[in-house]
Amino acid sequence: MNERSERRSAKQPSPGLNHQPIMNGALAAFAEHGFNGASMRDIAKRADTSLSNVYNYFPSKEDLLVAVLKDTNGELLRRTNRTVAAAKPNPTDRLRAAVRAYVGFVVDAQPASIVALSELRYLGGERRKAVVAARDETEALFLRLVEEGVESGEFTTTRPHDATRAVLLLCATVANWFRPDGELSREAVAELQADFALALVGARNN
Template sequence: MNSRSSSVALIGETGRRNEAPILNAALVAFGEEGFNGASMREVAKRAGTSLSNLYNYFPSKAHLLAELLRRANDELLDRTSRAVERIGDGPAARLREAVKAYVEFVVDHQLAALVAISEVRYLQGENRDQVVRARDRTQAIFDEIVAEGAASGLFATPYPQDAARNIVTMCSAISTWYHDTGRLSREDLAQQHAHYALALVETRPGH
């Protein structure tokens, strides 16, 4: 696993004492060791709590991973939704801002984004279904923008659904290679990928 990440913690204070430290400890453990390699005992040790107390919060490692990914998806959805609502303009402008918000989330929470694409395969049943539903809500933002642009003739792509899916995949994949010592700043990286997205949907000149 790639253990590089932003110093920004994914989980802030919650209503339950010790929950945030547990979730952030789990994030680091899953990022460094993978779902199968990390143990509940290790998570408890990293969080500075007992194993029995950890089980009071989360009955299994799968529940712990599912809650982490749900919270990551919630923040990504919130950032993307607010970015699109603020711009309130045509599809090209909204797509640009949605992509920038997604990329900035990945840079800010690289480890969470990486765990989200690499470890979700280990979830099953309702745990997996909850994460997929949360992820689909973010995908729907891109689907709707691209569909609107294609219907209006602003986007010339004959494959709007595939284009929207590939834009999201492109943004999430940044978590596998980004390094904060690279040549592009957070803002430059976001702008660059917004440019890629508009090219992918074949935005007509002048927009």
């Protein structure tokens, strides 16, 4: 049975079945081969399941990419929110905590973070909108922190939206260059990026 016929014959999954192994297989395939180079058959093999079962959950490779990217964005937002909530109430400490959390996530989930950076370009239409909407929640969190700092006088930037985008890019691109055996530890990289982020927003008490 070829890949197309297996897709046509796929049945809907039974409630309660776990699709996480498929998500994990897709992430590994996308990280190693990119979206174009990964195949649904390879994803099924990595998930130790049948191709038809993959199609039960995800009608297309694009749907799998959406699921992986939304899952990544969701976990990043949850981790960042928790860390900011536990930080001191002043904007400088809150933004520093947010950057530490973002960079820590990028290092801990480096393959997922690389996929999030490089593979969104393959999505269009409603699929892209769904992923961008999830990503925008993290951007909104950081923008609120920057605007709080501007309003309180702790941050001197006159362009909070542009500064926020620069901070997010600073955090996200750590995925491209961090190495576990490199000169800087996970914690040192997070602290360094936090210093850079506070400089970008013109923090008076960096």
